[in-house]
Amino acid sequence: MFTATPSLSKSISILFFAFLVISGMYFGREFLIPIAIASLLAMLFLPFSRWLEGKGISRAVASLLCVLLLLVGIAGIAALLSWQASDITNDLSQIGDRLVKIAADLKQFIAKNIGISAEKQKEWLSKQSSSGGSTIGTAGAILSSVMRILVDGILVLVYLFLFICLRAHLKKFVLMIVPTGESKEADQIINDAGKMAQKYISGMGLMIVMLWILYGIGFSVAGVENALFFAVLCGILEIIPFIGNLMGTSLTVLMVLSQGGDDKMILGVLTTYLIVQFLQTYILEPLVVGSEVNINPLFTILTLVLFEIIWGIPGLILAIPMIGIVKILCDHIKPLKPYGFLIGKEKNSVPEIFTILKSWFGGSTTKKNKA
Structure with a gap:
């Protein structure tokens, strides 16, 4: 897009x-996060909207149907979780007693092996509770957070409808501000970014469904009560890279302990976690999600850390597709190509184990470039 050669000042x-x-992303996070989420969802639902419009449905109605489809999907997952959670709520008293016993055993272990007496532990916990503020203040903070989530959720739905309905208008605006002669390149950037986001998000959704099946089978074999609930929970948490799978497995282990599970059951849960992570890393992600977001591991971690700092948990979810869009921009703008190369990875580099696994399915992979 630009022809000037890179320089130090540039x-x-x-x-x-x-x-x-x-x-700007940090100070405007409350305004920008719903827009970013809605933008990615609009890219995901764009093929469905085009299909509906091809059937003679107006763009406004097609946009509304996309929003309704999203709501149906969210409601379905919520209904599945609540159905399974109903069995857990019936055993809350028993689970509470078990957690109290675990806490007491932990206090005794600390007192015996670390040397901190039970009285000191109780005193420290009471200080932490008192420094945390009043119950009314805590309840107010929780209510405020819930209201904020509800408002952001409504904004996402409104933005999603408007982005799909007004997509031609927004695209024309972008092309109008691009310098003369660069409109074709800008149009290519928009199309590439949209395709990347569509493939990544749809692939991630399909991978989560596969993880539900794998976790469900593994937890059921291990004998975990309400295995389907924890399988769905672990799969949903996978949208948070690196942290989500650990959170889901930790919650499952904690619930197994609270339900009186033995060492074999805990070992079964951990074994399931390791097997699923292996399958996800070397089979599901390469074959289902694909290499649309061609970012090297170093900048993947740096991006996740940065987005968590500026946007919190939503930043962790949005980090990977957004850095993928940034790389597409860098690859199409000449002065930014070195940065695109820096954050990307070698196109022909394929993990050795993935080469072996893919060969089992009759696939072919290109050989790795030597350094």
Whole structure:
């Protein structure tokens, strides 16, 4: 898009611009997070909207049907979780007694092996409870957070409808602000970014369904009560990279302990976690999600850390597709191509174990480039 050669001053200007963008994302996070979520969802539902429009349905009605489809999907997952959670609520008293016993055993273990007496532990916990503020203040904070989530959820739905309905208008605006002669390149960037987001999000959704099946089979074999609930929970938490799978498995282990599970059951849960993670890393992600987001591991972690700092949990969920869009921009803009190369990975580099696994299915992979 640009023809000037990179220079030190230009690189400094680019880095300064990136700093301003990151600062704006941090201070405007309450405004930008719903827009970012709705934008990615709009890219996901765009093929469905086009299909409906091809059947003679107006764009406004097609956009509304996309929103309704999203709500139906969310309601279905919520109904499945609540159905399974109903069995857990019936045993809450028993689970509470078990947790109290586990806490007492933990206190005794700390007192015996670390040397902190039970009285000291109780005193420390009471100080922590008192420093946490009043019950009314805590309840108010929780209510405020719930209201914020509800408002953001409504905004996401409204933005989703408007982004799909007004997509042609928004695209024309982008093309109008692009310099003369660069509209074709800008149109290619928009199309590539949309396709990348569609493939990544749809692939992630399909992978989560597969993880539900794998976790459900593994937890059922291990003898976990309400195995389907924890399988669905672990699968949903996979949308949070690196952290989600540990959170889901930790909650499952904690619930197994509270339900009186033995060592074999805990070992079964951990074995299931390890097997599923192996299958996810080397089979599901490469074959289902694919390599649409071609980011190297270093910048994947850096991006996740940065987005968690500026946007919290939503940042962790949005980080990977958004850095993928940034890479597409860098690859199409000449002064930014070195940055696209920096955050990307070698196109022909394929993990050795994936090469072996893919060969079992009759696939072919390109050989790795030597360093």
